Amino acid sequence: MIEPASTIITRFGGSGPLSRRLGLDRSAVHRWALPRHRGGSDGLVPAKYHQRLLTMATAEGIVLTAADLVGMSAAISTPPTSRADDG
Numbered sequence: 247m248i249e250p251a252s253t254i255i256t257r258f259g260g261s262g263p264l265s266r267r268l269g270l271d272r273s274a275v276h277r278w279a280l281p282r283h284r285g286g287s288d289g290l291v292p293a294k295y296h297q298r299l300l301t302m303a304t305a306e307g308i309v310l311t312a313a314d315l316v317g318m319s320a321a322i323s324t325p326p327t328s329r330a331d332d333g
Contacts, residue, residue: 248289250317251278257308267302291315
């Protein structure tokens with residue numbers, strides 16, 4: 247499974263529980279975490295669900311930020327490394 251969708255799905259207890267909360271088919275949520283060549287969205291959570299997910303997470307005490315939804319938390323926590331050709 248691919249990030250950030252895998253983390254989001256896990257935080258809500260799996261694709262089944264999350265799909266029920268969103269009123270979607272379980273396979274639709276599961277596909278968020280699949281690579282594009284397997285019919286997935288390459289780990290991207292559709293933007294139209296971001297606000298609902300944030301609201302649900304707050305109501306249920308699940309730690310979730312906007313950065314988590316777009317996969318920015320890993321990029322923010324990993325400092326860039328210099329390379330020999332960086333000038």
